[in-house]
Amino acid sequence: MTSVLIRLCQLVKGMIVLLMTRDNMALKNGHMSDGVYGVMVRYKDRILLYLAVGLVCIIVGFPVYWMVVTSLQNQGRLFTPPPAFIAAPPRTEGYSAVVREFPMWMWMRNSLLVAITSTVFSVLFSVFSGYSLSRFKYAGKNLFGLLILVTQMLPATLIIIPLYLIFSNLKLLDTFQGLVIANCTFSLPVCTWTLKGFFDSLPKEIEEAAVVDGCSTLGVLFKVMLPLAIPAVIAASLISFFAAWDEYLFAKTFITNPAKWVGTMGLAAFKGEMYTPWDQVMAAAFMFSFPQILLFVILQRYIVSGLTAGAVKG
Amino acid sequence: MISLRKSRLSTRLWPYLLIAPTMLCITAFVLYPTAKGIGLSLYAVKFAEKAPFIGLNNYKYMLRNPSFWNSLRITLMYTFFSVAGTFIVALVTALLVDARFTGRTVARVLITLPWAIPAVSTGLIWSWIFDYQFGVMNYFLVKLGFVLEPLQWFLDSNLAMVAVLIVTIWKTFPLSSLILLSGLQAIPRDLYEAAIVDGASKWQQFVNVTLPGLRPISGILLLLNIIWSLRRFTIIWIMTQGGPMDATQTLSVAVYRNAFNYFDMGYASALGVVGFLISLLLSIMYFVYDKRTD
Numbered sequence: 329m330t331s332v333l334i335r336l337c338q339l340v341k342g343m344i345v346l347l348m349t350r351d352n353m354a355l356k357n358g359h360m361s362d363g364v365y366g367v368m369v370r371y372k373d374r375i376l377l378y379l380a381v382g383l384v385c386i387i388v389g390f391p392v393y394w395m396v397v398t399s400l401q402n403q404g405r406l407f408t409p410p411p412a413f414i415a416a417p418p419r420t421e422g423y424s425a426v427v428r429e430f431p432m433w434m435w436m437r438n439s440l441l442v443a444i445t446s447t448v449f450s451v452l453f454s455v456f457s458g459y460s461l462s463r464f465k466y467a468g469k470n471l472f473g474l475l476i477l478v479t480q481m482l483p484a485t486l487i488i489i490p491l492y493l494i495f496s497n498l499k500l501l502d503t504f505q506g507l508v509i510a511n512c513t514f515s516l517p518v519c520t521w522t523l524k525g526f527f528d529s530l531p532k533e534i535e536e537a538a539v540v541d542g543c544s545t546l547g548v549l550f551k552v553m554l555p556l557a558i559p560a561v562i563a564a565s566l567i568s569f570f571a572a573w574d575e576y577l578f579a580k581t582f583i584t585n586p587a588k589w590v591g592t593m594g595l596a597a598f599k600g601e602m603y604t605p606w607d608q609v610m611a612a613a614f615m616f617s618f619p620q621i622l623l624f625v626i627l628q629r630y631i632v633s634g635l636t637a638g639a640v641k642g
Numbered sequence: 643m644i645s646l647r648k649s650r651l652s653t654r655l656w657p658y659l660l661i662a663p664t665m666l667c668i669t670a671f672v673l674y675p676t677a678k679g680i681g682l683s684l685y686a687v688k689f690a691e692k693a694p695f696i697g698l699n700n701y702k703y704m705l706r707n708p709s710f711w712n713s714l715r716i717t718l719m720y721t722f723f724s725v726a727g728t729f730i731v732a733l734v735t736a737l738l739v740d741a742r743f744t745g746r747t748v749a750r751v752l753i754t755l756p757w758a759i760p761a762v763s764t765g766l767i768w769s770w771i772f773d774y775q776f777g778v779m780n781y782f783l784v785k786l787g788f789v790l791e792p793l794q795w796f797l798d799s800n801l802a803m804v805a806v807l808i809v810t811i812w813k814t815f816p817l818s819s820l821i822l823l824s825g826l827q828a829i830p831r832d833l834y835e836a837a838i839v840d841g842a843s844k845w846q847q848f849v850n851v852t853l854p855g856l857r858p859i860s861g862i863l864l865l866l867n868i869i870w871s872l873r874r875f876t877i878i879w880i881m882t883q884g885g886p887m888d889a890t891q892t893l894s895v896a897v898y899r900n901a902f903n904y905f906d907m908g909y910a911s912a913l914g915v916v917g918f919l920i921s922l923l924l925s926i927m928y929f930v931y932d933k934r935t936d
Contacts, residue, residue, distance in 0.1 A: 457664035464657035483873040485897040486914035490675035574760040576876040595762045613763040624758035
């Protein structure tokens with residue numbers, strides 16, 4: 329055990345040294361800003377770098393690849409070792425079986441409904457609150473900002489029991505509305521801070537000009553500020569959409585009616601409650617992951633800028 | 643004159659109107675429930691009926707309950723190893739994709755991909771990978787000669803914890819890696835040049851330039867990772883449900899089980915309060931430390 333740990337430490341250290349190398353070589357040759365300093369790095373280091381990148385990409389990407397391959401694999405082949413690393417020929421029976429035997433589309437539709445509603449409400453409210461915290465001076469502002477920040481640090485497990493009792497009184501158990509509210513408890517504070525951070529970075533002169541032109545407060549916000557804040561709005565939307573799409577604890581606790589199950593509940597039931605062959609489970613897992621993967625690949629750069637704006641400034 | 647006063651009043655009202663929906667929502671569904679949760683921990687609540695006030699009895703019971711100490715130990719262990727592991731993997735990968743090479747964009751997308759896989763799917767994928775009989779993990783380990791025979795990942799306490807940690811790190815490192823990458827890019831290049839002029843080795847540069855440069859962002863990153871790890875539920879629940887023999891039952895899982903499997907909501911709230919106190923304590927420590935270093 330200890331020797332493995334020592335090996336691991338050495339590996340990490342070696343990798344760090346390797347990665348520091350390419351910066352040095354570039355610096356020594358004085359080509360910091362012309363974008364060609366990759367050429368200056370010694371071939372040996374270059375090859376090692378590619379090996380390291382390749383290895384990391386394979387290890388990190390393998391589980392995703394494995395999900396896809398398994399979902400396309402012949403069911404009998406899954407249970408005869410050794411494992412097959414390609415699906416030849418690929419077959420889609422896993423997908424058709426999971427769609428036929430389980431209300432997969434209904435689960436995903438419910439998830440979509442909950443996630444979109446949660447996103448609309450949390451982003452709309454956060455645009456207002458982020459703008460308020462960023463652009464106005466008023467009594468109580470610091471307190472509000474602090475409370476919204478602290479909310480992110482509360483463990484969901486502490487509020488889930490009282491929330492269950494409150495929802496049971498308000499007849500919100502087993503409803504999508506309840507789920508949307510629960511999701512907003514997480515995404516509202518995060519989105520507020522993301523948008524506040526972005527509004528902070530916009531110059532004040534823009535609005536002042538609009539106010540002189542006779543724009544109302546809402547007019548300034550919607551006609552001037554919001555178009556400029558599109559990247560942050562996209563980032564905030566993605567954060568809250570992902571969080572709601574992926575939410576399991578609240579759904580599991582508040583929803584019992586099978587017609588209102590969301591995707592996370594359906595998927596979780598494959599393990600334990602109902603025995604399902606692995607090709608079908610992986611098909612379902614991939615179908616459920618697909619919207620998130622697609623949004624992520626298309627809108628990647630917004631996530632990075634939005635998250636870092638929120639995390640660094642918040 | 644009247645219209646001017648009216649407009650001034652509305653100007654002063656606007657910020658409150660704008661923040662009202664968020665504050666109302668947070669007060670009604672987070673702050674009030676939190677207070678109520680702390681209150682509940684003082685009652686012997688069994689499901690949603692009238693409950694007698696029992697003072698600190700839930701806490702007294704908790705302190706005498708070996709299962710609580712077990713959960714606390716497991717929570718601390720899980721938090722420590724998952725946060726440390728996430729940080730190291732994130733740091734190495736951030737350095738990796740900060741390097742300039744052809745195909746860097748593809749590498750960046752691939753390395754951040756796990757973040758985009760829903761936690762439920764993640765749990766299912768890895769449960770299949772760790773499968774005793776047909777799992778590909780055992781296949782690799784046996785093939786490469788690390789073990790002689792397949793490992794029972796979910797029947798052995800230590801192995802179950804290792805499996806949960808691996809999955810957690812796989813899922814959480816990409817976000818940290820992105821944040822560290824933005825920190826790396828903010829380190830001024832002349833610092834490295836100065837270090838080279840002083841004859842610093844690569845490792846010394848890393849220790850004396852890179853790490854200090856990452857310190858501000860690492861602080862908040864570690865705090866957030868610790869808090870997220872204290873509230874993590876889905877991955878653990880899907881993979882082990884807290885088993886085997888409670889070996890992966892962190893406080894979050896214990897709260898859920900006591901509240902919704904054993905219907906002891908008062909005791910579960912007391913456990914939740916402990917988790918809350920740990921988060922609160924760490925946050926206060928961080929902000930005090932942050933203020934001092936400023």
